[in-house]
Amino acid sequence: MARNMSLKKNPMPSQEPDVRNKNFLEVALGYTEEIALDEAQRCLNCKHKPCVQGCPVHIDIPSFIHEVTLQNFEGAYNIISQSSSLPAVCGRVCPQESQCEKYCVRGIKGEPVGIGRLERFVADRHNNQENVVIEKPVSNGHKVAIIGSGPSGLTCAGDLAKKGYEVTVFEALHLAGGVLVYGIPEFRLPKAIVQKEIDTLKALGVKVETNMVIGKILSIDELMEDYGFEAVYIGSGAGLPRFMNIKGGNLKGVYSANEFLTRVNLMKAYKENTTTPILHAQKVAVVGGGNVAMDAARCAKRLGADEVYIVYRRSAEELPARAEEVEHAKEEGIVFKLLTNPVEILPNEKNSVGGIKCVEMELGEPDASGRRRPVVKEGSEFDIDVDCVIMAIGTSPNPLIKSTTKGLDTQKWGGIIADDNGLTSREGVYAGGDAVTGAATVILAMGAGKTAATAIDEYIKNKQ
Numbered sequence: 001m002a003r004n005m006s007l008k009k010n011p012m013p014s015q016e017p018d019v020r021n022k023n024f025l026e027v028a029l030g031y032t033e034e035i036a037l038d039e040a041q042r043c044l045n046c047k048h049k050p051c052v053q054g055c056p057v058h059i060d061i062p063s064f065i066h067e068v069t070l071q072n073f074e075g076a077y078n079i080i081s082q083s084s085s086l087p088a089v090c091g092r093v094c095p096q097e098s099q100c101e102k103y104c105v106r107g108i109k110g111e112p113v114g115i116g117r118l119e120r121f122v123a124d125r126h127n128n129q130e131n132v133v134i135e136k137p138v139s140n141g142h143k144v145a146i147i148g149s150g151p152s153g154l155t156c157a158g159d160l161a162k163k164g165y166e167v168t169v170f171e172a173l174h175l176a177g178g179v180l181v182y183g184i185p186e187f188r189l190p191k192a193i194v195q196k197e198i199d200t201l202k203a204l205g206v207k208v209e210t211n212m213v214i215g216k217i218l219s220i221d222e223l224m225e226d227y228g229f230e231a232v233y234i235g236s237g238a239g240l241p242r243f244m245n246i247k248g249g250n251l252k253g254v255y256s257a258n259e260f261l262t263r264v265n266l267m268k269a270y271k272e273n274t275t276t277p278i279l280h281a282q283k284v285a286v287v288g289g290g291n292v293a294m295d296a297a298r299c300a301k302r303l304g305a306d307e308v309y310i311v312y313r314r315s316a317e318e319l320p321a322r323a324e325e326v327e328h329a330k331e332e333g334i335v336f337k338l339l340t341n342p343v344e345i346l347p348n349e350k351n352s353v354g355g356i357k358c359v360e361m362e363l364g365e366p367d368a369s370g371r372r373r374p375v376v377k378e379g380s381e382f383d384i385d386v387d388c389v390i391m392a393i394g395t396s397p398n399p400l401i402k403s404t405t406k407g408l409d410t411q412k413w414g415g416i417i418a419d420d421n422g423l424t425s426r427e428g429v430y431a432g433g434d435a436v437t438g439a440a441t442v443i444l445a446m447g448a449g450k451t452a453a454t455a456i457d458e459y460i461k462n463k464q
Contacts, residue, residue, distance in 0.1 A: 004041035007110025012117055021301050021332035024186045024270055028092070031114075033071075036121040040068035042106055043113045050103040051115060056447030057090075057155070059083040061100055061115055068118060077126040080119060085158030085201065086151060086446065088127055088193045091120025093184060094443045095322050127196050134203035140164035142460050145229040147214045147401070150178020151442045152433030153235030154201060155449030156456075161204040163457055168229075170212040175266065178237055179434075180442070182266040183258075185295050187302070191265075215400035220408075220429060230463070231428045231456045234416060235449055238395040238434035244287065248345030253279055253353035257288070257296045257392035264299045281388030283307045285356050287342055288392030289314065292439075294325040296390045297334045308334050309384060313341040313361050313374045337384070339363075341374065345389055355385050395439045405429075413438070422452030423459075430456055 013029040014020070020027050031039065043065040051061045060079055067076035080087045096116035104112030126132070142165050146153045149171040157167045175181050177194045202208065214220065214236075223229045241256030243249055260278070263269040267276035284300040286293050289312035301308045310329070312319065315338055319326055330336065339361045348354030360380035363372035397414045409417040409425040415436050422430040432448025434440055 002041065003044070004038055006042060009042065009111045009114040010035045010039045010117075012114075017328075017331035017333070020187065021298070024302055026190050027187050027328060030124055031117055031121040033121075036068060036118060037071070039114050040065045040118060043069075044105055046105055050105065051100040051113075054099040054101070054103045055083075056099065056443050057083045057450050059100075059119075064122065065113065065115070065118055068122065073122055073125045076122045080122060083450075084446070085155045086197050086442075087119055088123035089151070089180060089189065089197060090443055090446070091116050091118075091123055092189050092193070095441055097323060099443065127193070134200060136203065136205045137162055137164045139166055139205070142166065143168070143227075143229045144456060144460075145170060145223045145227075145232045147220075147232065147234045148172075148178055148236040148433075148435070149176035149198070149208060150235060150237050150433065150445065151180060152237075152435075152445035152449040153178065153233065154198065155446040156233045156235060156432070156453045157206045157449075158201050158204065159450055159453035160456065161201065161206045163453075165457075165460075166205070166207075168207040168209060170214050170218075171208060171210045172213045172236075173266065174210050176208045176210060178235075182262045183292070183295070185261070185265055185299055187298070188295065213400070215404040220401070220405045220426075224428065230460050231430065233422070233449070233452050233456065234401060234424070234429065234431035234435050235433045235445070236398065236401060236435045237445075238397045238415075238439045240396045240398050240414070241391065242394045242396065243391050244342065244393065246342060246344055248347060248353075251345055251347055251351065251353050253281065253388045254345060255279075255388070255390045257286070257292045257390055258395060260296055260390050261292070261299065264303070270299070270303055278303070279388050280304050281386070283309075283386040284388045284390065285309045285311050285337075285342070285384060285386040286390045286392055287311045288394075289319045289321060290392065290394075290439075291321045291325055293390075293392035294321045294329045294334075296392050298329055298332060300388070300390070301332055301334060305388075307386075309337050309386070310334055311337045311340050311342060311356070311358065311384070313339065314371065315339055315363060318371050339374065341376070342389075343381070346383065348387075353387050353389055355383050356389060357381060357383050395434075397435045397438070401435075420451070421455035422448060423455060428459065 064076040064079040101112035146169040241258045269276040269278040286297040344357040346355040360377040361374040364375045367373040402410045416431040418431045422432045430452040433445030
C-alpha cells in the first residue's frame with residue numbers, strides 16, 4: 001500500500017463562513033470516500049500505537065484506520081464501536097488535537113493524521129446504511145440504573161448493555177442526550193446524529209425514561225430499595241450555571257450560557273414561529289473563553305446579531321476553547337476582546353442591558369493552574385455598547401441528588417466524590433463525568449462512564 005507522506009492533513013470540506021453564520025446547518029461537511037482514503041494512507045500504523053494512549057476510551061486507532069485503507073469501512077466501524085458507544089458524536093466534538101492526535105508520529109514534522117475526521121467518516125457511513133441489524137445481548141438478569149443521558153451515562157449504559165445487563169437510563173428533560181442535545185449547537189452536532197446513537201443503544205436493550213428528575217420523582221435509595229436496581233451510575237452532569245457577582249447581573253437581557261443554549265438547541269428558538277422566547281439582540285457580549293462561549297457567540301450571530309463579542313480576561317494563548325472552534329468563530333465575524341474583564345453591566349432606560357463596563361487586563365505571575373494570572377491595568381475602564389450579555393464562565397453540579405441521597409459525600413463546590421473506578425461513598429453507587437469533575441469534555445465523560453461500567457460489572461459479579 002502506498003503511503004501518503006504529505007505533511008498536511010486533508011482539510012475538512014465546510015460551508016463558507018458568510019453562508020454558515022446565517023444558518024444552523026452543520027458547518028463541517030465531512031470527508032468524501034476519496035478524501036478519507038487519502039487521509040488514512042497518511043497513517044504509519046505504528047507498532048506501539050502512541051495515539052491510543054491519548055484516547056480516553058482507548059480506541060484501537062491504527063487498526064480502524066488500516067481498515068479504511070482497505071475500504072473495509074464496516075470493519076473499521078466495528079473496531080471503533082468496541083470501545084466507543086458514540087463514534088459519530090466523538091468524531092465531531094472531541095478535542096483530538098489535545099488527545100489522540102497530540103501523540104501522532106506524523107505530527108512531529110507536520111500535521112497529525114486527521115483521526116477525528118476519519119472516525120466521523122466511518123461512523124456516518126455506517127449510520128447511513130439501511131436495515132442495520134443490531135443483536136440484543138442475552139440478559140444476565142441484573143438491573144442497573146443510570147442517572148443522566150449525557151455522554152457519560154450513555155457510554156456506561158452501552159457498555160453494560162453489551163454485557164447483558166438490563167439498563168434503564170433516567171433523564172430529567174423530555175429528550176435524551178444531555179449536553180449533546182441542549183448544549184452543543186446543531187451546526188456542530190446535528191441532533192439526528194445524537195438520536196441515531198441513542199437508537200443504537202435502545203436496540204441493545206437500553207431503556208430510556210425521560211421527564212424523570214431523580215432526587216425529586218424518585219430517589220437513589222428508592223431505585224435500589226424499591227425498584228431492584230443493584231447498582232446506580234450518576235452521570236447527571238454539571239448544569240448549574242455560574243454568574244459574575246457584579247452590578248447589573250439581574251438586568252433583562254442577561255443570560256447564563258446554559259439557558260441561552262438550551263433555548264436555542266433543545267427548544268429550537270431559532271426556528272420561525274417557535275413557542276420558545278429568546279432575545280434576538282443586535283449587539284451581544286459573551287463572557288468567557290471556552291467551547292461553551294464559542295457556541296453561544298456563534299448561535300447569537302446566527303440569530304441575527306450584527307455584532308458579537310467574546311470578552312475574555314486572558315490572552316489568546318490561554319483561550320481554553322478548541323483552536324478549531326476559535327478559528328470558526330473568527331471566520332464567522334465574532335470579535336474577540338481579549339485581556340478584557342467586565343466589572344459592571346450597564347442598564348438602559350428600560351432597565352434592560354445597555355452595555356458593559358470593562359477594564360483592560362495584563363498577565364502577571366502564574367496561578368495554581370499554571371496560567372499567568374490576569375491583573376487589572378490601572379485607569380483602563382471602557383464601555384462596550386451591547387443589548388445582551390451571556391455568561392459562559394463555568395458550571396457546577398446541581399445539588400438535588402446530593403441533598404436527597406443518604407451518605408453521598410461531595411466536594412465543597414458540589415462535585416460528587418468518587419474513586420478512580422467511579423465508586424462513591426455509597427455501596428453500589430458510582431459516579432463520573434461532569435457530576436464528579438465539573439464541566440469538562442464529552443470524551444472525558446465517556447471515559448469515566450466506560451471505567452464505571454467495568455467496575456459495576458465486577459461489583460455485581462462479586463456479589464453473587
